Amino acid sequence: MPKAKWVFGGLVGAQALVAAATTVEDKTPRSVRIRFLRQAPAHEPITHEVTAVADSTSFSDRRVEAFSGGELVATTTVVFHRPDETPLGHQHTMPTVPAPDDSQGFAGAGFETIDLNDPPAHSLRTAPPSQRHWMSAPGTPEDDPLVNAAMLTMASDLFLVASAWRPVDGHSIIQVDQVMSFGLDFTVWFHHPVAIAGWHLLDVDTPSAANGRSLSLANWYRPDGELVASVALDSVMRVRQPPQT
Numbered sequence: 001m002p003k004a005k006w007v008f009g010g011l012v013g014a015q016a017l018v019a020a021a022t023t024v025e026d027k028t029p030r031s032v033r034i035r036f037l038r039q040a041p042a043h044e045p046i047t048h049e050v051t052a053v054a055d056s057t058s059f060s061d062r063r064v065e066a067f068s069g070g071e072l073v074a075t076t077t078v079v080f081h082r083p084d085e086t087p088l089g090h091q092h093t094m095p096t097v098p099a100p101d102d103s104q105g106f107a108g109a110g111f112e113t114i115d116l117n118d119p120p121a122h123s124l125r126t127a128p129p130s131q132r133h134w135m136s137a138p139g140t141p142e143d144d145p146l147v148n149a150a151m152l153t154m155a156s157d158l159f160l161v162a163s164a165w166r167p168v169d170g171h172s173i174i175q176v177d178q179v180m181s182f183g184l185d186f187t188v189w190f191h192h193p194v195a196i197a198g199w200h201l202l203d204v205d206t207p208s209a210a211n212g213r214s215l216s217l218a219n220w221y222r223p224d225g226e227l228v229a230s231v232a233l234d235s236v237m238r239v240r241q242p243p244q245t
Helices: 009-021 145-156 160-165
Strands: 028-036 046-055 059-068 071-081 106-108 111-115 130-136 179-190 200-210 213-221 227-239
Touching (some): 009 028, 009 059, 009 145, 028 145, 130 160, 145 200, 145 227, 160 200
Antiparallel strands (some): 028 179, 059 071
């Protein structure tokens, strides 16, 4: 398998979250919003500069700038909070899907994934602009909320953009020589603590693709049905021009 030329955007966001957390005490991540400005070369180290924007009893806001090769590649806003103790609450009901079966999983990028889609996620056959996967990150320590939040942030960027291509006849996100998709604005909201070493359902929908852009939305559920996080990804969506002869 060829080595990647660029650093995966979800990894940049996960690193920014961890960097921001080093400046905050006694609060947990509430949201991570990343604005991707340019691709970061895989052979260059990334440095993160954290600015404390605001602190209060309940919230802390941090701005993180990521630099690679002397250029600004992404800006991230991370909000930490101290959750309120309240009986108020509601959520979407988790879709009805088959229970996770360890024998059906495949490994990649540090995660185990079960593809629940028909046709499969990366098929060239047309399908509705949605996807569902069971995902886990075996070995992630359950007692470290920050590491779990960072792993979920990274996992959230793996499949969202792919759903935008499913209705496009003859194209798939895996056709890297024919199609182009990259994130512009990526946000993760955490509703409950995450233990990503166990299976979680990623339920993705792309309600709109237009004007060379696509918007994908997703929810993460535990097997017991609890909604633990929500995601939004605004992306570029283009067909590559064939080389001139």
